Amino acid sequence: MIIKEINIRKMKMMMKNPFTTSFGTFQEKDFLLLEAIDEYGNTGWGESVAFHSPWYSEETIETNLHMLEDFLIPLVIGREINHPDEVSSLFKAIRKNNMAKSTVEGAVWDLYAKRNKMTLAQALGGEMEKIEVGISIGIHEDTAKLVETVRGFVEEGYKRIKVKIKPGYDVDVIRELRTNFPDVPLMADANSAYTLEDVELLKQLDEFNLTMIEQPLASDDIIDHATLQKEIQTPICLDESIHSLEDTRKALELGSCKIINIKIGRVGGLTEAKKIHDYCMEHGIPVWCGGMLESGIGRAHNVALTTLPNFILPGDTAGSSRYWEEDIITPEVVVENGFITVPSSYGIGYEPDIEAMNKFTVKEMNYKAK
Ligand code: OSB
Ligand code: MG
Helix, strand or coil: CEEEEEEEEEEEEEEEEEEEECCEEEEEEEEEEEEEEECCCCEEEEEECCECCCCCCCCEHHHHHHHHHHHHHHHHCCCECCCCHHHHHHCCCCCCCHHHHHHHHHHHHHHHHHHCCCEHHHHHCCCCCEEEECEEECCCCCHHHHHHHHHHHHHHCCCCEEEECECCECHHHHHHHHHHCCCCCEEEECCCCCCHHHHHHHHHHHHHCCCCEECCCCCCCCHHHHHHHHHCCCCEEECCCCCCHHHHHHHHHHCCCCEEEECCCCCCCHHHHHHHHHHHHHCCCCEEECCCCCCHHHHHHHHHHCCCCCECCCECCCCHHHCCCCCCEECCCCCECCEEECCCCCECCCEECHHHHHHCEEEEEEEECC
8 A cells, every 4th residue: 555645633522421441531632643545535543642741751742743744654664564553664764753753654554454344453463452541540649439439330340440549549549449439440540649658558459359450660661660560460451561462571571560551552553563463472471451531433442452362361452432511523432241253344433523623633734745
């Protein structure tokens, strides 16, 4: 296929409710969408999961735009690409900027699947027809409110509850949740808010039978996590620290974690995500698909990836209605009894809703092959 044209939209969507992590609060979601168009007019869509500010990682929407315009788009536009795996090879000379790379690669995967009359899940080699989903719940200063929020999602059928924690909002909150929900699969995500000085505190979480604790220590660390994992029983899951198959290999060799959260954007795209999945499967390490408060486009990519066989644990791929009054795809992503039925239309399997998209578009950019 030849990518003849690329469109980028800068988007802004209001979230239904604010979402608070140990590093900050989201109320609006700013993000990029990328549409790649081939020589027959087929289109593929990708989403940049970089946030407005460099809180979760160093990438932002503006750094992504710079990378896309000045480096990444020039490498793919007008070029013959036979398989989406080639995109990461084309980008090899460019260091990091994984979310920017993933935006292009995701659109090429969608396009490739559509051209070959396959679902994206099939193109990736995924076979699950339904995927199990959990939900991520932000920090609520009022614990009674948190309990009620969790109760609502448990009643909706979500298969696992993840709550954000931070210093001063941890053991007591988890105890309260465990008392109220003795049998619900529960986990905590610290987004790098602790250090090894907190080992004694983190050990106190062992009694609550958490499925895992996600990224307790620094966002660039795998050494201290290995030390911590020897001290605590709760399995550690790495999120922020993992950017590649190589990071995964090193973390597993060191014993830094027992579970990996795979986010497509963080690892530079679906090709790398699949490699990490395959490596973890060979090594008996379960994986799950993380979320970045995606719109329907990014969410659809997450659903497709999760159909691979080692996505054993429920992901953060909640339904569209988790964050959006109105999503930008039809149909929206729907969760029933804690499951999403994988769509059967070609490509990402959901139609971009251009009318809805237009409402949330702040700026449009167009790039054409010479
Ligand atoms: O660490 O997984 C995370 C949201 C923003 C930034 C980082 C994270 C999260 C979430 C929510 O946990 C995931 C989602 O529901 O999309
Ligand atoms: Mg996380």
